[in-house]
Amino acid sequence: MYTQAMDTLREEGGQPVLRTAEEAALQQRFDQRIDAGDFIEAKDWMPENYRKTLLRQISQHAHSEIVGMLPEGNWITRAPTLKRKAILLAKVQDEGGHGLYLYAAAETLGTSRDQMLDALHTGKAKYSSIFNYPTLTWADVGAIGWLVDGAAIMNQVPICRCSYAPYARAMVRICREESFHQRQGYDSLLVMMKNGTEAQKAMVQDAVNRWWWPCLMMFGPPDDQSPNSAQGMRWGIKRVSNDTLRQKFVDAAAQQAAVLGVTFPDPDLRWNEESQHWDYGAIDWSEFWRVVGGDGPCNRERLADRVQAWEEGEWVREAALAHARKSELKEAA
């Protein structure tokens, strides 16, 4: 589904120290290729920080896809019609598929899927904080499609032009599917708002009220508090700033909300004739950092669910390996 804009370089402390003339030449060639808009492939030389930053971003994105299966998966058994059940199953399954492409893309940087999953399960790796919010009603499924996937698409379309080619290629396919997910989410809300009962309309408005602000936080901290974004831009990993993407999202969502007949819980949201954009109110960044830091409504449950599925599956994975070993021995005999 999505990874939030992270300050990926904060712990690296900027540029690596160059030690040899050969490394300097490689770095220069790498910089020239980035400047020329070339793609970097897995076999190409790359600075260590570029590799680490990408690995962290892609694996966080992959983790977000599989953790993101949980809040929507929560409604598969309760979907209100067979058509909606099929759409939701297909969608959540797509998220699993996105996780697969992304783990595969990250593996080209030299880390195995098992290592990445271990980092997730031990709390070393992060995933998008949006999935630490609960899905309380059926309308949350539609709201996630419309708003969460809508925000994800804003973030992800520029990554299709990411300088690291395996990631960019994975993103092209993911973006196509996300675009479909957003439309189906919006459609399900539209049906309830246009043809539904008053109780259903209230359910939709309640879901929008709860998801709006967390969705705005998905774009990451404001540009002036995101000092390392510049390096991501320099490397062609990040193409558009957090605030620019957030504004683009608000502008699109405000019009879609009007068609839908819902409001956003922001008294400061209004059209600005001068800037030709929608102004919006102050985001509560303390909530963002609290949820990123592990104290959101569902952080512990989401991680526990993933760990439980992994631990309960251990005997299955061991059995598959044991059977494969037996088959090899039989063939060798």
Add this chain to the structure above:
Amino acid sequence: MQASIKIPAAPELAYLLRLADTCLISGQRLGEWCGHGPILEEDIALSNMALDLIGQARALLTLAGQRSGQCGGQGYDEDQLAFLRDEGDYRNPTLAELPRGDFAFTILRNLMLSTWLKLMWQRLGESSDAELAAIAGKALKEARYHQQHAADWAVRLGDGSDESRRRCVVALDRLWPYTPELFEDDAVDAAAVAADLGPAWAQLREPWLAEIGEVLGEAKLAVPPAPTFRSSGKSGRHSEHMGYLLAEMQYLQRAYPGGAW
């Protein structure tokens, strides 16, 4: 709360609903795995199979809803049939509704049901009901894959580690008593055979036992002894688990009468 619909007591309709509900309830159970599989590839595979089964259920329930209108009852759409029947009007064999269990339980049940469905779809391809035959033609391809998937895993688990073998033995022991219901005939079957609608369920018994026996043999698992217990889900008398499954599945349709989804 939304009231239940009434189902006319026509054998042709019961025959269709038994099959439709087998797909629907199996799909419902398999969907519970989504996001919780032992490995990402299997999570996706189980969800995919749930999706196929829900698709088959939709086609069959749509057909059953039309036939309901033609045999003296009211016509219904797929969702009325899926969500608004009383428990006793669901006609799946009990095997389909048992809780999902562990991966061994799910795999072995999938093996049993997908083999049964494959044999059923093969025969329904010849049905005098052209629409049912068309549904069977599409579903057969899906069931073949489901059976292959389950058989591959049954062999891996049965002939894998000591732990996987132990779990398979436990699962087989719990599942096997529910299998005779898949092959018992009654007046519904007799009417279906007379109308060339489809086979009597008993006709599937021998080929099913042969195919299951082959897979269990390769998995080094013994076929359990024939049970004396008879489950009765297809007559509408279900297990204790069915009420919970339906309460969850029907919740939104029941709680929001007249809703648009």
